[in-house]
Amino acid sequence: MKFLSFLSALQESAQAHSSEGSPDLQGMLLHHLLDGSELEFEILGRGFVIPLPHFEPVHIGGLTIDLSPTKHVVFMFLAALLCLLVFIPIGRAMRDKYTDRAPSGLANAMEALIIYFRDEVVRRNIGHGADAYTGYILTLFFFILFMNLLGLMPFGSTATGNFMVTGALALMTFVVVEISGMRTLGFKGYMRTIFYAPPGLPPIGQAALLVILTPVEFLGKLTKPFALMIRLFANMMAGHTLVLSMLGFIFLFSGIGAAKWLVAGGSVLIVIAIMALEVFVAFLQAYIFAMLSAVFIGLIRHAH
Numbered sequence: 001m002k003f004l005s006f007l008s009a010l011q012e013s014a015q016a017h018s019s020e021g022s023p024d025l026q027g028m029l030l031h032h033l034l035d036g037s038e039l040e041f042e043i044l045g046r047g048f049v050i051p052l053p054h055f056e057p058v059h060i061g062g063l064t065i066d067l068s069p070t071k072h073v074v075f076m077f078l079a080a081l082l083c084l085l086v087f088i089p090i091g092r093a094m095r096d097k098y099t100d101r102a103p104s105g106l107a108n109a110m111e112a113l114i115i116y117f118r119d120e121v122v123r124r125n126i127g128h129g130a131d132a133y134t135g136y137i138l139t140l141f142f143f144i145l146f147m148n149l150l151g152l153m154p155f156g157s158t159a160t161g162n163f164m165v166t167g168a169l170a171l172m173t174f175v176v177v178e179i180s181g182m183r184t185l186g187f188k189g190y191m192r193t194i195f196y197a198p199p200g201l202p203p204i205g206q207a208a209l210l211v212i213l214t215p216v217e218f219l220g221k222l223t224k225p226f227a228l229m230i231r232l233f234a235n236m237m238a239g240h241t242l243v244l245s246m247l248g249f250i251f252l253f254s255g256i257g258a259a260k261w262l263v264a265g266g267s268v269l270i271v272i273a274i275m276a277l278e279v280f281v282a283f284l285q286a287y288i289f290a291m292l293s294a295v296f297i298g299l300i301r302h303a304h
Helices: 004-016 025-033 071-096 106-126 130-150 163-192 203-252 259-301
Strands: 038-043 046-051 058-060 063-065
Touching (some): 071 106, 106 130, 203 259
16 A cells, blocks of 8 residues: 555656656655655545644754654654553553563563563673663664554655664764763773774884874774664665665556566566565664664773
8 A cells, every 4th residue: 555656646647748758757756765744645646645834944053953844753753652652551561460470462572572682682792781771772673663664554654764864863872882981981991992002012103003093993983873874774765765666667668568467467576575575674674773783882881
């Protein structure tokens, strides 16, 4: 159902551009992949569109900040709401109902998943004092997972296909990593993660290595969140782009006679296979983002 509106819009574009010979596939792709100011609930040309409110920009000094909600912002809030709806009842049940016996149902599954993350992701990569970071790592995983899965739902939109969203998540991890390093190593120990001169070298050698390694170490701190941002954004954007492009082949080759049915059938089968893979990718990318965040925290805490 998610892509029926795309097919409908592409069909209308094909009819509008019939004189030119091809539909505006690029325009349809960008319209469905990028952020927008309205929510679309249309199937085969029927349905409705909800325009989102627009607020006047806020001017702070030389900055102009637009606080108007967009489609991706709405789905970010929806993902956060799903996290609350799932885990608040489970937390209350674990506190009140399952105090003297093992949980059952969804609470049992979530307990197993949380224990796995605590033992195999957080403690294994961070080490001593890792339990303090379990809540943050789990929040990252489930928040990203819900955003990824919402993009696969009918009328859904993938907020993690927006590099501003993944950039904000990566920035939060960067702040947590650096503050964790400062608290664990102290100011002097933290500065050594940037300005490092190996002991045992003569002063000239230490000065030379400081000049060479300081920019490298500083850039290394910036490349970690950048890699987190690009990895999640690129994987989610690429999968949806591929799916919509394969569906677009149905109309791009609609004028080749009887072979168009072969193209249409092949496109649909490939899209079904890719969609099944996208569900796996949604879990995988959420796991990788959470795991790498734990790895980066562990690296700076044990920088010595």
